[in-house]
Amino acid sequence: MIVVGLGKAGCNIAKAFSKFPQYETYGIDIVPEADITIQKRSNHEQYDKHFPNLKKKLKLADEEVFVIVAGAGNISGGSLRLLEQLKNNKTTVVYIEGDLSIMSEIQKKQEKVVSSILQEYARSGKVESIIMISNCELQKTIGDISIIGYYDTLNQAVVNTLHMMNIFKHSEPVIGNFIVPSNLSRIASIGIVDLHEEEEIEKWFYDLTNVRDVVYYYGINEEDLRNDGTLFKKINNFIKSKVNDHVNVSYGVFKTTYDQKYCYCIQYSSMVQSYKELIDDQDIS
Numbered sequence: 001m002i003v004v005g006l007g008k009a010g011c012n013i014a015k016a017f018s019k020f021p022q023y024e025t026y027g028i029d030i031v032p033e034a035d036i037t038i039q040k041r042s043n044h045e046q047y048d049k050h051f052p053n054l055k056k057k058l059k060l061a062d063e064e065v066f067v068i069v070a071g072a073g074n075i076s077g078g079s080l081r082l083l084e085q086l087k088n089n090k091t092t093v094v095y096i097e098g099d100l101s102i103m104s105e106i107q108k109k110q111e112k113v114v115s116s117i118l119q120e121y122a123r124s125g126k127v128e129s130i131i132m133i134s135n136c137e138l139q140k141t142i143g144d145i146s147i148i149g150y151y152d153t154l155n156q157a158v159v160n161t162l163h164m165m166n167i168f169k170h171s172e173p174v175i176g177n178f179i180v181p182s183n184l185s186r187i188a189s190i191g192i193v194d195l196h197e198e199e200e201i202e203k204w205f206y207d208l209t210n211v212r213d214v215v216y217y218y219g220i221n222e223e224d225l226r227n228d229g230t231l232f233k234k235i236n237n238f239i240k241s242k243v244n245d246h247v248n249v250s251y252g253v254f255k256t257t258y259d260q261k262y263c264y265c266i267q268y269s270s271m272v273q274s275y276k277e278l279i280d281d282q283d284i285s
Helices: 005-017 044-050 072-084 106-124 134-140 149-171 222-227 231-242 275-281
Strands: 002-004 022-028 065-070 092-099 129-134 187-194 200-206 213-222 247-254 262-269
Touching: 002 005, 002 072, 005 022, 005 065, 005 092, 005 149, 022 072, 044 072, 072 092, 072 106, 092 106, 092 134, 092 149, 106 129, 106 187, 129 134, 134 149, 134 200, 149 187, 149 213, 149 262, 187 231, 200 262, 213 222, 213 231, 222 247, 231 247
Parallel strands: 002 022, 002 065, 065 092, 092 129, 129 187, 213 247
Antiparallel strands: 187 200, 187 262, 213 262
8 A cells, every 4th residue: 555645744653654565655745855855835825736747757557545644734735736636546635623722814724625625625526535534533532642652652552543544444244244435424533442442432533523423443362262251242232333324334343463352443423613613613713
């Protein structure tokens, strides 16, 4: 799989993917140390107008692609031009939403424009889907994080979750009842279920609204799969508790070599997450 990061945040997350052998990564930015350095432009509109053709440098065939971008930076203005060059690939956008409360007015406007356009791009089927991630929600999930290494910690949580879900999607479950999400539900968020609390708690990396489909991926070691007679009942009861008339819920259980149990999840919506909702969620006056 190919991972393409656009801008500083995108490049850092793409670099974090490179520790896994399953990925070939590219970082696109204006700095010399980027894998692909492009010319610095004065504003959002100029990146859209003058974004270079990178097809030869990316060297893509028919691979699946993650494109990772944060909307607030000027370079995100080139997002659509980049996606147009990947139109023959099965592309998923991973969209990183920063902390709106500390953004300038220009950054907030750019966040609004890029977020809305990329979600509409996904809804129209021009990309496979868009996975929305909020740094604020992600921090709540992780808890206290030291200043040194703050963004590295956030990025690693995103990468580990996407990687494990990618592994499970290309593996055969021990048991499960996967339901293919509606073709209209292309706006998504990811998260984890804390299996070590007395009550299993979902922790989402983005507060997605109008959810229509939810999928849970359980990773459990072989010893527990063979010897823990309570597992199926616990999983089944949890899944049943999430079912209602408006949401399709499915799951798969996969064998791992890890000592601890894990559960990753993804939810889908057909509705664009509006900028007003983004502002309200973060209490911006």
